[in-house]
Amino acid sequence: MTPEEHALWLETGRLLFAGPIAFELGVADMAQLPHADVPEIALAGRSNVGKSSLINAITGRLKLARASTEPGRTRELNFFRVGDTLRLVDLPGYGYAKASKADSAKWMALTRDYLRGRPPLKRVLMLIDARHGVKPYDTDVMEALDKAAVTYQLVLTKADKVKPTEAEALVTATQAAIAKRPAAHPEVIATSSETGLGIEQLRAEIAALA
Numbered sequence: 443m444t445p446e447e448h449a450l451w452l453e454t455g456r457l458l459f460a461g462p463i464a465f466e467l468g469v470a471d472m473a474q475l476p477h478a479d480v481p482e483i484a485l486a487g488r489s490n491v492g493k494s495s496l497i498n499a500i501t502g503r504l505k506l507a508r509a510s511t512e513p514g515r516t517r518e519l520n521f522f523r524v525g526d527t528l529r530l531v532d533l534p535g536y537g538y539a540k541a542s543k544a545d546s547a548k549w550m551a552l553t554r555d556y557l558r559g560r561p562p563l564k565r566v567l568m569l570i571d572a573r574h575g576v577k578p579y580d581t582d583v584m585e586a587l588d589k590a591a592v593t594y595q596l597v598l599t600k601a602d603k604v605k606p607t608e609a610e611a612l613v614t615a616t617q618a619a620i621a622k623r624p625a626a627h628p629e630v631i632a633t634s635s636e637t638g639l640g641i642e643q644l645r646a647e648i649a650a651l652a
């Protein structure tokens with residue numbers, strides 16, 4: 443990309459998220475999914491990875507996604523409408539230690555059904571805590587996405603909590619680790635909802651899929 447193209451690419455992302463954005467609905471059942479009329483980008487990650495904070499940072503709306511400290515609230519797929527062109531889908535956080543087995547099984551089934559059978563789904567942003575790196579739970583999800591041929595991109599969260607050199611090293615190591623995964627996007631993005639690191643880039647990536 444030339445500098446001009448890069449600036450235009452970033453501007454497209456900025457404009458997309460400068461327009462109207464609203465919570466549309468929460469879905470606990472496949473029968474309730476909204477009409478599949480616009481592309482969807484879903485966000486997945488372990489509980490507490492910083493998913494709500496990232497959605498709020500991307501959209502520039504501080505309270506759009508609720509911080510998910512309680513497991514009960516986060517069992518649904520939450521759909522956010524971004525203008526006329528896109529939906530962001532907040533998937534239930536996985537790996538919550540205190541969730542009951544029955545609860546875990548239910549959201550896993552719902553999430554899996556959504557991921558496998560949703561034509562407008564363009565990409566899953568798989569969030570990874572920059573302090574912890576990829577964990578076995580994350581690998582399980584990546585394997586499921588590879589099998590379902592759903593493209594996913596790894597996004598490191600809370601990069602402000604590690605040194606810049608450590609964040610860079612984790613980006614490089616993670617890119618190497620996923621290089622052979624069939625459905626993984628090759629580029630890993632380091633972000634911080636606190637400092638805004640990577641947020642412009644993520645907006646632009648999402649806008650390019652809309």
Ligand code: GDP
Pocket residue numbers: 487488489490491492493494495496508509510511535599600601602603633634635636637
């Ligand atoms: P979720 O469970 O994945 O939705 O995670 P939340 O967005 O609720 O964040 C979990 C915790 O991590 C909260 O205490 C946030 O304030 C904190 N957090 C989230 N993103 C960041 C970040 O980029 N930097 C820092 N330092 N803390 C963050």
